[in-house]
Amino acid sequence: MDELQTILTEAFGDSSDSEGEEEEQLLHAYSAENQVNGKALTGQSSHSCFLIVVAAEGWFAESSSNQAMRFGDLPGWAVELSRSIHEVILFGSYAAELENCEKGKEACIFPQDLLWREPLFDQLIANKYQPGEGICPHVDLMRFEDGIAIVSLESSCVMHFSRVENETCSAQDPPHKTPVLLTPGCLILMWGEARYLWKHEINRKPGFQIWEGQEIDQKKRISVTLRKLGRTD
Numbered sequence: 001m002d003e004l005q006t007i008l009t010e011a012f013g014d015s016s017d018s019e020g021e022e023e024e025q026l027l028h029a030y031s032a033e034n035q036v037n038g039k040a041l042t043g044q045s046s047h048s049c050f051l052i053v054v055a056a057e058g059w060f061a062e063s064s065s066n067q068a069m070r071f072g073d074l075p076g077w078a079v080e081l082s083r084s085i086h087e088v089i090l091f092g093s094y095a096a097e098l099e100n101c102e103k104g105k106e107a108c109i110f111p112q113d114l115l116w117r118e119p120l121f122d123q124l125i126a127n128k129y130q131p132g133e134g135i136c137p138h139v140d141l142m143r144f145e146d147g148i149a150i151v152s153l154e155s156s157c158v159m160h161f162s163r164v165e166n167e168t169c170s171a172q173d174p175p176h177k178t179p180v181l182l183t184p185g186c187l188i189l190m191w192g193e194a195r196y197l198w199k200h201e202i203n204r205k206p207g208f209q210i211w212e213g214q215e216i217d218q219k220k221r222i223s224v225t226l227r228k229l230g231r232t233d
Contacts, residue, residue: 007095040188045102050153053077054222060128070124082120085187089115098182110189114147121149121226131155131218134204137162139196145228148190152182155219158211159188160197181211 054060057075059068070078089110114120123144134157140148160177182188190200203209209216 012061020228029122043192045155049152050185051222054126054153054224057126060125060222066128068126072122074122074226078121078124078224078226079119081151083130085189086115086120097218110191114145114191117145117147117228119228120147121228123227123229125225125227127223127225129204129223131220132204132206134202135200137199137201139164141225143214143230145230146191146195147228148195149226150188150190151224152184152186152188153222153224154184155221156181156183156211156216157204157218157221158182158209158216159202160198161194161200164197164199166229 030051053075057068074082137160139170159182160179160180162175162177180188203217207215209218
């Protein structure tokens with residue numbers, strides 16, 4: 001566990017560290033007036049750490065393996081990741097934003113009722129995508145509670161968000177899509193409207209991965225998603 005703690009500390013920093021260390025990047029996705037807002041977290045060192053712990057699981061040792069799931073007892077590093085997400089929001093440079101919760105949930109980086117639930121996450125899914133492979137527009141299954149965390153590894157890509165009601169749009173009136181750039185090692189938090197009322201997708205076919213007028217060179221990509229199973233009673 002000490003080794004895992006060291007890896008996560010390198011990834012997210014110690015909550016007692018003073019400001020001015022490597023810039024934290026927390027990409028927080030939520031909808032507000034038809035926008036998905038983002039904030040910058042983690043850098044190259046944390047990305048390398050995550051690649052090490054995911055590779056150590058052996059999930060993708062076989063070329064034919066592209067998905068792994070865990071329910072209930074998560075790997076130690078995933079438990080530490082959950083704790084680090086909690087601490088970086090509560091005690092890190094984003095702690096001041098918790099005061100915005102008094103102004104309404106839409107102003108929060110992560111609402112307190114989700115931040116303090118136990119466990120924060122109890123389900124993990126890891127996916128490996130080859131160049132050209134992405135995800136279709138979707139809202140995560142309702143069997144999972146509000147509050148989802150995604151760590152995006154290796155290839156950069158653009159994730160697009162679109163309102164659920166836009167499914168009725170015609171070809172002449174295509175739905176509005178809000179792009180969010182996912183850089184290697186970034187963390188996305190989705191809750192509230194972003195979790196329930198916005199679909200998210202990643203189209204990695206040629207011509208669709210455009211950011212600031214430039215097409216992103218697509219390589220292998222791995223995503224690690226943490227969710228909380230809903231009650232069945």
